[in-house]
Amino acid sequence: MDASVELLRAVEQELRNAGLSSESRVISFDSINSEQLQANNDVCWYAIHTKRVDWRRRKKWLSIMTEQSMSAKGNFGQDMLSPLQVPAAYVHVANRIRQSILLGKALPGDRLPPERQLAESLGVSRVTVREALRVLQGEGLISTSRGNAGGTFIKDLESSREERILKLVNAKSELAHIHELRLALEPMAAGLAAKRASSDVLQHLEVVQASLYSSTGVATFRQADSAFHLGVAAASGNPCILAAVEDARARLFTALDVSDFRVHQETSGRAHAEILAALREGDTASASTAMAEHLEQAWNEITEIVEDYERQVRVPAS
Known part of the structure; x- marks a missing residue:
């Protein structure tokens, strides 16, 4: 027996087992609801792609089953349009300075440029720079001192x-x-x-x-x-x-x-x-x-x- 004929007969049997009637080799849509489509997803997809149902039924089935498929795969459309978690500007500034320190581009004792210069170079406000420096100071990477010889300096590691x-x-x-x-x-x-x-x-x-x-x-x-x-x-x-x-x-x-x-x-x-x-x-x-x-x-x-x-x-x- 031809393999394709055998496969079609197997599909027909599965459709009958699923309670889906067959009329003149065209599956009846009258008794099929979305739950049946979901429960018999593979069989229905095969019936659609082999044109075992007429175009009106294919269009309806595809609409229902595509929606179910998208939902099963994690609501891709919703994920794509969900709100983005964009870090604040000071986080990017802190990351840039931190990476330079950790790569050894700036050594312990080195003085960072003044806030105004950092702000101009990075294209951000001085408030943003100040907040980034506060984060790095909290991490123990830099220290700040006042006076003529003051400024912001790279700290040496103090832990044992x-x-x-x-x-x-x-x-x-x-x-x-x-x-x-x-x-x-x-x-x-x-x-x-x-x-x-x-x-x-x-x-x-x-x-x-x-x-x-x-x-x-x-x-x-x-x-x-x-x-x-x-x-x-x-x-x-x-x-x-x-x-x-x-x-x-x-x-x-x-x-x-x-x-x-x-x-x-x-x-x-x-x-x-x-x-x-x-x-x-x-x-x-x-x-x-x-x-x-x-x-x-x-x-x-x-x-x-x-x-x-x-x-x-x-x-x-x-």
């Missing part, structure tokens, strides 16, 4: 190393997600940079590499390390990759703050040198591989810190 490690332990799952994101992004960025980096970009990365070796503390190391990774991401020529790498780097600062930066300084220095060598040669495969190995090594160092602390204080692994 144990407090920072505990924070890292609590954020381990999130950091693992960020690590996976970096593994997806940065090796690709390095491969693209090997093809696209200009001599000026390579020279800039050399300067950054030298500053990493000469860093004397966590803050200056973080600044140089971020500058290198962001420099490679920028050299990829893909602004989407750069933006994603910036976001991921900003959320990793806790990991750097709890470990001995000299360990990172040594291992990162060697890894960066390998990446730079591949970029100079224009070797995309080697650049990607070197970056991936560097990220894995850095993650292993972070994991060791967490696991060692968990063993000491018997904190259950998350």
